[in-house]
Amino acid sequence: MEKVTITLNGQQIETTTDKTVLQTALDNGIHIPHYCYHPGLSIAGNCRMCLVEIEGIPKLQISCNTFCRDGMVVHSTNDRVRKAVRQVLEFLLINHPLDCPVCDQAGECWLQIYYMTVGQYDSRFTGNKVIKHKKATPIGKWVMLDQERCITCSRCVRFTREISKTNEMVIFNRGDHCEINTYPGRELENRYSANIMDICPVGALTCRDFRFKCRVWYLESADSICPSCARGCNIVIHHNPHRPHKRNGARVMRLKPRYNPEVNKWWLCDDGRYNYRFIDQGRLRHCSVLSPTGREQLYLDEGLRRLAELLRQTPPRQTLLLLSAHSSNEEAFAARRLFDQSLGCLCKLPDEGVFTGDQDDFLIREDKHPNTNGVLRIFGWQTSDLLPMADLLDFVAQKNIKVLLVNRHELSADILGQLDQLECRLVYLGTNVTPAAEAAYLAVPLATFAEKEGTFTNCDGRVQKFSPAFLALGDAAPEWEIYSRLAQHLGLEQAFPSAAEVFEQLRTGNPFFQKLEFHEIGAFGELGAP
């Protein structure tokens, strides 16, 4: 590898010999049309869309497989290249069914995009289109295959060979009878299968979950972090803000991976991708209190006033807060400030779902919480300080706990019954309606990750920021806001105006977060102090 300078469209660009012309162009903001090239996969060079003219070479070359040499002079926009690219696109579209009205890819399809930028020809093809035998068929749990729309770029085949290493997909036949499919008798069965419909540049592989749900031009997006495991994959929340009341309140339409070279590259596991329904379904919207006549709905401030009353009446050492590793760094810090430092309550992080999950050597981690690392660092704990969920009742009985605040944890009917016998008041703070929320003396609604701003610390100690996609439902609010208002009811001076303000206070006292600035944490996150 050595440093060289090439001339691309008259522009001097410094690059290295291990980079191809296409990579160099893309890195410098020059877009050369391409289908089969994907930065995360090996180079195939079969779509022929990335043709460029290189001075000294008589024929046009594919830029995705031509490595840079010193003094190379490349043209990607002159008439000869444009004409060639247009003809390649014409060939790719010869057998295309043009069923954009029923295709879910329409709007984010690279055939449409390149037709508008480099195509724009009238069809000259007078023969009959080769009709593939079937319309869309499911090839796995999440992926739908439509042979007719395929341009055989082989990205999906390379993905199953190189990334998921499961080898389900292959190209059958030759010439215009070419078609992709899974091997006979096999299904697309791997935990990263849905990525192949992300990398599919056309509508051949589409999502079964997203099928006909929403046209992509209705979607708005917000950068976020996947909350389904400790890896903290970067995602984009695609949500539809138009008329949610017509869709039973469904706002989130899908989650898509977002490029982060340090964490998840371009990929996302299926478990994380399809774990979004809890954001819109079965939400806890209002404070409620258990009264003799059933559950009574309260305004948030009235609920927090009653909670403050309860906390005042109980000795602090008989109050236990069960923290959640689904809380952001800011929320965990606000909880520590109020419950641990101001009030002197007991705080514990249960080990529920921290060690029991499955993991692989790629993205999926056994800890199914996004922020275990952050909560442990904020409280200065080790993993050995976690409270085993099985010992919860013993702990409650032993310390004579009278008020148990539970943050988002599922409690079994058995535990709920025994807590009743121990005369322990249960206060549930959570995002969704669960048996614990229905049995609790007081239930307080919290915002989900899609409705708040904050940071998660992933398993490698990378602090990553997520932004809200939409407003919280009902009275739900981020924990730091709930705790601020609770502190006011308790007569304490603790008010956080924003997540950034909480983070500012967090970093002054914690060496791990000291070097980080909330507003300067970029799209790829930043590592905390080692």
Next chain:
Amino acid sequence: MHKKVTNELNFWHRIYVPEVIRGIWITSVHFFTNLGIHILHVFGMAKKHKGMVTFQYPEDPRPPAIRLRARHRLMKRANGTTRCVACMMCETICPAHCIYIVAEEDPDPRIEKRPKVFDINLGLCVVCGYCVEACPEDAIRMDTYIVETSSYSRDGMIITLEDLMNHDNQDMYPRH
């Protein structure tokens, strides 16, 4: 040049009677001219002058213009299913957001997609005809010539897929 419109009355307006007389004069000129034209028509004269007519609206409505945009309908295929493939072009372009479509899988694998819900809120519709222009399948048309729409409730103004398909799929140009 536009004459500046003002509400201020000058002396001529303030004395009132001349303006009233002017108004009666304008009305009378129209009335007697029209009367004269109709009398001449009786004798087969002045055929190129058209006299004004009063339409007896609910009993005897005026024939609609051929290009009139009226209530929508969804065209049908030969087998009676809707031509609509729920591509949502009309929903997207609708400036009044009066169209609401939910798509579902069509049992026919060659068609793939069809509307499960197709609601048009006629209370919101501005009858602009963009939906007809946007439709790639010629599925939605506004040629039913139904212009009377009324309801006792807001919900009654919403027409559904069934209402939109409730026609015999013929051309609906007025015959007159």
